[in-house]
Amino acid sequence: MSSISGNLVQIKTSAEKSLDLGAIREKFANKSGPEFWRSLEEFSNTPEFQDFLDNEFPQLGSDWRKPLNRRNILKLMGASLGLAGLTACTRQPLEKMAPYVKAPEEFSGNVPVQFASAHLLGGYAEGILVESHQGRPTKAEGNPEHPASLGATGVHAQAALLTMWDPDRSQSVLFEGKISNTSAFWAALTVIREKHIAKKGAGLRILTENITSPSLTEMIRTLLGPEVMPQAKWHVWDPITSDGARLGAKLAFGEPVSHYYKLDAADVIVSLDSDFLNFGPGAVRYAHDFAARRRPEPGKRRMNRLYVAEVTPTVTSVLADHRYAAKATEVEGIARSLAAKLGVAVDAPGGGPYESWVAALAKDLKAHPGASLVVAGDPQPPIVHALAHAMNEKLGNVGKTVVYLDPLEGNPVSHAESLKALIDEMNSGQVETLIILGANPVFTAPSDWNFRDAYLKVANRIHLGLYVDETAEISHWHVPEAHTLESWGDARAYDGTITTIQPLIDPIYGGRTAIEIIGALLGKQTTAFQTWKRFWRDKLKVPDFEAQFQKALHDGFWANSAPPPKNVVVKGDFRQLPPAPSPSGLEISFRLDPNVLDGRFANNAWLQELPKPISKVTWDNAVHIGPSTAEKLALTTDDLIEIRLRGRSIQAAVWVTPGQAPDTATITVGYGRKRAGNVGTGLGFDVSPIRTSQGWWVDSGADIRKVGRYKLVSTQTHHGIQQIKDADAEQLNRALVRVATETHYLEKPDFAKHMGPHDPPPGLSLYPGYEYKGYKWGMVIDLSACTGCQACVVACQAENNITVVGKDEVARGREMHWMRIDRYHKGELDNPSAYAQPVTCMHCENAPCEPVCPVAATVHSEEGINQMVYNRCVGTRYCANNCPYKVRRFNFFLYADWDTPSLQGGRNPEVTVRSRGVMEKCTYCIQRINRAKIEAEKEDRRVRDGEILTACQQVCPTKAIVFGDLNDKESQVAKLAADPRNYGILTDLNTQPRTTYLARVENPNPELVKG
């Protein structure tokens, strides 16, 4: 007690002379202990103390930003002690805590529950199940019932969760850049609405990204309908979708048509510059169906064959049996040549270097009518898409491997034309109000159209977005958007299935959805949920609506809602379309960044740190140039170059990429953001100055000049092409990825067991091996199915609270991913085969990490798992040195963010957040194993096969990863472990890895192999 008052006195003496200390001391002098608190209250009421408080804690806390000196510290300490007493006197509102006598419905305590929702990309839905821990969504899994997912997801659905929790998201309504409030916005919107209703909507424009949502589409259509605002217009701009595909379908069929593929029915697949296994509305499903036909079986030919012609290596080409490194502008020639050989009436100039390749391909396609498929890539012009449709028709694939539908998009027009029309209208002053829902055109629109200047001419600029981005910055009103995982809504999947979106959490920052904004414009100010539910009730008009609605929410989609196939016939006359002249000079392809896409995920640290699937570059975009072109231009990896194109120029760094077509460069977009957030702002190189409407996906005639050096950072082979060559050569020596053709496999299914260094004979040890009486966990990874898409890497990161470390630390080789996809090449570097090999902890039986740990921090469990005891680890790093697979990761600093509340919310509570100085590594998702074991023990049974899915296994679109109990001979993993294709890597070291591989089998065309 006395010490407290003593402190207070000290404040006085040092701070305020005007305070009469003597008087206060006297005041206290007569009081005895128990009366102290009352006395303090009295004390605090003296005017002197009030003055002191005002001086000491002025609302302007700026004084405290000065460095603390001794006096300040004493003042602070004294004041906080004194004030601590004061707050204790405040009566806190009464909060009763009591256990649930009757738990509310669906309350599950600590047990996580899953809700069906969707992940949206380019407007299309991927059905997901989101795990919720006491109301906090922590992990997205694929929805096994959903046709676009089948239980798996791509990288973005995994990473979207981090975007939801991103502390940099827009958190409040802004008016002219200053914090405003929602009611002010609604009031302003009402005024705007009334003004435009009076003018039948003239001057009102709505700009959205691609929308497939039936409810939102219909609401916008109603808004634009004759009764409300017939003169208002709806424009769309979504740079991650393809105008080539839209216009190509129109060119082929004369009307907008959507389509999807059935890859499991295709024996021969031709990709014309398409990355269909990795990106696009159906990519996850396509990868699944494709891989289903990549697993060889003894005694019968069943593998499909994939031909890829592309400019830059992609995930799709990893599993290609034949790859042709074509210039992007050359693909049209290939398409024409192939189409002509298949009987499509089209001008084919012929004589290209690809002719023999195309001839073999045409022969192969013709041999598989109705079971083949030609896929055109997003960056290709409409003619290539149209020719692909025509070829599929000629091959009799329609209805078998390709299915046509009425357009799934709400506004199936050319996005480029739509945006251009909007810009022209803005420039001519016809647009009074522009409402941008979700898009960021200031960053993504073609630079020659100068969206920004046109936008600034609009009188009312309203922006709904997740971030205060480049567009929000110059909008009058910015409204924080609710993340998909915070919203009600719907969207169509790749096949048209109507997928429901339900929120996992109340919008953290009070975000709004497009449905709410459109609802408000329609004059219906209700909640998004009511608006949306009413829409479906009115639309379906079924008696048992409530039951159906609940089922749709539960399942994640409306059953049987995929539209019926549409009968279309190719009408276009391709002879009227002369071949595009082949341009000269260096060709530049612009591609979406595989991770951040057009920049929308720029602030997602998981995606920034995730290595790009082929180059393994992180935290940057790069100019990809092939080895021979680089030699010709005297460039090497990490050269900073100036690219001049159409009179505009940018600077960017070179990454020499094996397999990049000669005389081309590919540069990925989505970087150089000026207003992305703390993570994404300023990373990489802004490509937009040279990406114009004339050369949106590809342009030619670039001048390149070396201007300096830059440090690109990758997680594999940091030092350019020579190191890549060395590593690839050594990989072959060591037989890490074992490969054979299907023909060879059929002759000798266990070919993989005869490759690589010899294993030590069994029984060399003097000691008997440990007998696993209960479970014996193990994993098998099928290299025939792995595309290297890296969804597993992000899934592992999300599941196991793995931190990101940033570019500088990756440069030092300190990335923390527990799982990585090793990439190797074989063959000439200008067009090599690429191999992807996922590597996790192998949980070796004779784990070299275990005996070298001086404190027993890494030990073997009785179920065979090599466990890491974080609490015991002192961090000698001996285990990491001694791990031949180099899968151990060390916390060189305190990498984990322990302070940001929203990031804490998104973590998996079942996994420890690691501190500085400890080692970590793959645990086989031990939290999932234990959860399943607890369930099994409650029911007094063994864990069933398939009951435990590791995060990497669950997310894998191709189901290449299988985990389970090796002791259960009937389990899938035990069967695969006994498969003749099974082999382990580095087994000659007698590590006896638990994680083994199935050798990769390819199915090349014998005709092309001979040549």
Place this chain on the structure above:
Amino acid sequence: MADHLETRNSTTTLAGPEPVLAPGHTYATVTDKIAAVPLEVGWPRFWIVGFTISALIFGMLLMTILWLLGKGIGVWGPNNPVGWGFDIINFVWWIGIGHAGTLISAILLLLRQQWRMSISRFAEAMTLFAVACAFLYPTFHTGRPWLAYWLLPYPNTMAMWPQPRSPLLWDVFAVSTYATISLVFWYVGLIPDLASMRDRAKSRFAQVIYGILALGWRGSAQHWNHYEIASLILAGLSTPLVLSVHTVVSFDFAVGLIPGWHATIFPPYFVAGAIYSGFAMVLTLAIPMRAWYGMQDFITMKHIDNMCKVMLGTGLIVAYGYAMEAFMAWYSGNLWEMFMFKNRTTGPYGWSYWSLIIFNVLIPQVLWLKKARQNIPLVFVLSLVINVGMWLERFVIIVTSLHRDFLPASWGMYYPTKYDWSMYLGSIGLFLTLMYLFVRFLPSISIFEVRTLIPRASKGGAH
């Protein structure tokens, strides 16, 4: 006892044409000259300058350690394939340097090598300080240094013992035993001289301090008896340590399965390397000291010559080790070994291997020439070359083996940071600071032992 002294005195005459003590010395002059350094020379300018610089560098070490504790060992350069860098390189380097002291004081004592007497004190001090420097690294290189004591076997509420299969644990025992024995041996050897210092000190303060440290030594026959026995026992205990400490340190690598580490030749080759670098360091320190303090009478050309010969011998063993690594890589036909050797010689760190060969194998061959061994500046430079060479050896073993091991996708590079360098230089600062203090306050040459080198004819003076 008497026999022992007798033997020593009689062998002095066998020192031959090159004396290990300059002629003309009496007991009194020996004591005067050596004891004068701490007691009368005082604070010469070279000492003040040298000490100040060393202490500043030592200060840098303290700052580095503070920064390291505050931020984490990420301020150093180790990374994913290369989990150890300067930390373990320097640890092994310092431990190796310490070996000369133990060898001189223990093995050469047992072998009755007279010439060791005038350098033993000094070399033992060097051992202690080198072990102190070495000790810094395993302690602070752990991710959580505040828990590094978990490597010690002590009863605890966690009911956890260290894991006895780990060579790091063997290190803990080997190095701590080594440090303890070396300290005791050094101190016991100092006692008679501390008594001399006590008797000769003029200031009261020095008398008290030296007096306390002398533990009441009066030079009685019984004292000498006890002393000789203790000294022999400690020599006997130290002798196996010369071999065992670096053998155990080499197990850190040999037990690992990394190509370039996993080799049975490591123990002998490490021990030879340790002695090699230890003698180089003794020369690096003795040559300037002998010049500054005019100790040429006690550290004679004979000493320098002998030490050069030891370096030549151990250097050849080390060279044999390098040759065997190369031979075995080829002869074994082992995929990993062959690649390791290829990468070591022609990979990104090839420069370090070839520098090592030049520094440790080629240049020291000039020591075959007597002229070279007699050329003090040359020998000094050579000692530095060997120190650098032995440091490079550890760099080659640790970094080039780890940076490209089994899976090519995990290959990486190691770059030391400025904190790696400041920790390394700082530990040299600590070492030199301790050496300066030692030279200033203690007799850096064993007075009583050197006196036994005086020919029997000139008897006189007291023990």
